[in-house]
Amino acid sequence: MARILLVDDEPSILNVLSTLMKSEGHESVAVRGGVKAQDILLSESFDLMISDIRMSPLDGMQLLKIAHRERPQMAVIMLTAYGSVETAVAAMKEGAFDYVTKPFKVDELLMTVQRALEFTRVRNENDDLRRQLEARYQFENIVAESPAMRRVCEIIGRVARTDATILITGESGTGKELVAQAIHAHSARRGRKFLPINCAALPEPLLESEMFGHVKGAFTGATSTKEGLFEAASGGTIFLDEIGSMPPGVQAKLLRVLQDRQVRKVGSNESVAVDVRVIAATNDKLETLIAEQKFREDLYYRLSVIPIEIAPLRERRDDILPLVRHFVRAEIRDHKDLPVFEPDAELAIERYDWPGNVRELQNAVRHALAFASGGRIRREDLPAKVINATSALLADSAGPGDLKGHSLRHFLRAKEREYLSQVLQSYGGDKEKTAKALRISLATLYRKLPSEA
Ligand SMILES: Nc1ncnc2c1ncn2[C@@H]1O[C@H](COP(=O)(O)OP(=O)(O)OP(=O)(O)O)[C@@H](O)[C@H]1O
Ligand SMILES: [Mg+2]
Structure with a gap:
């Protein structure tokens, strides 16, 4: 059953249309003339509107524009006088689903109604799917209002499920680790470990044994065999922070691990296979470090299969x-x-x-x-x-x-707030009504209002 708005200024036509719609099991509301139709469109929603074109003072074409603006999800069928095809075509250009010439044949009208309802149902379903898809790329704990940050979220959404190695770059404090965690949390590895290691914090031998492990007696102080992070993170993700500071020796070993997917403990001749996803991060310009021969170019290419750049907050x-x-x-x-x-x-x-x-x-x-x-x-x-x-x-x-x-943005925002407050006041502080009148979602309204409102 659909909800249908019928608009004509001839009561006899409205009667016929109402009876027809009822016989098809639809609920209909019949109104005389465009002005009344406009009012009801502002307050109620319908699946379909069937409207005559020639009406006054507000004619069908004007009503169509209003309908399109107020109720973009509603389909519209126009009724036109026989022979006025130009107006009918114009109506289709304005977004009407179809037109039916008067006097109409019952079968033809009912077929058109059925097609229009089917079409909007499919289109609205598609819209819902698209919105769900967009919502998928929002992450609970990542604030992303700016286009730049939204793009980052979109990339996270797309790459999380792959096992691709990722290189995250960005100034200190931009959220590199947060992004790495989000990638892990949305990957198939989420039930396994996410192990971060700061490559700048340890001197070369320690970093090496921390990452790859060592066997007993590998060096002075190696009193027992130790598992490295790559083994400990098996099935999960390892986060190599500040990779730009990684000493050259460790870089060479890491490159081999990435190529062979095997690690060898310090002091051992045996390699073991590891299943670990690698996410690296740096606030250095790796290109500069490469030019200065402080970072291996081949490792850089291995790591930056998918580069994610996080812009500075400013x-x-x-x-x-x-x-x-x-x-x-x-x-x-x-x-x-x-x-x-x-x-x-x-x-x-x-x-x-x-x-x-x-x-x-x-x-x-x-x-x-x-x-x-x-x-x-x-x-x-x-x-x-x-x-x-x-x-x-x-x-x-x-x-x-x-x-x-x-800035212009600041000015516009100030003006926007001023306007929002005025509208809110005119609705006696009712936020739902205000959002509806402004045709924004309630969430958007909350976001835009000054915090005390
Ligand atoms: N978009 C964001 N939404 C919510 N919180 C964020 C966002 N970006 C960063 N943060 C928070 O800011 C803090 C710093 O982020 P994070 O540690 O990920 O930065 P970083 O780039 O790894 O910094 P550094 O280079 O200094 O290691 C964290 O508490 C993090 O949760
Ligand atoms: Mg960090």
């Missing part, structure tokens, strides 16, 4: 405030009692350059929460570095009408 500022909200929620258990950021504090956070990237931002949020009082976070509550670096910028943009020093 180049994806759309992520900043969503990250702030994410960290505040992570710190504060009672989500009904979240602190409010004063506009100055928010502005400083948005405009600071975050050389330490997301990690620095996370620390700044912790700092601010510790210093906040009365549920408000003021600019003074931020770390001194952030305050100092942004005070000139803020002084520059003092005064209500003075927008000097603001």
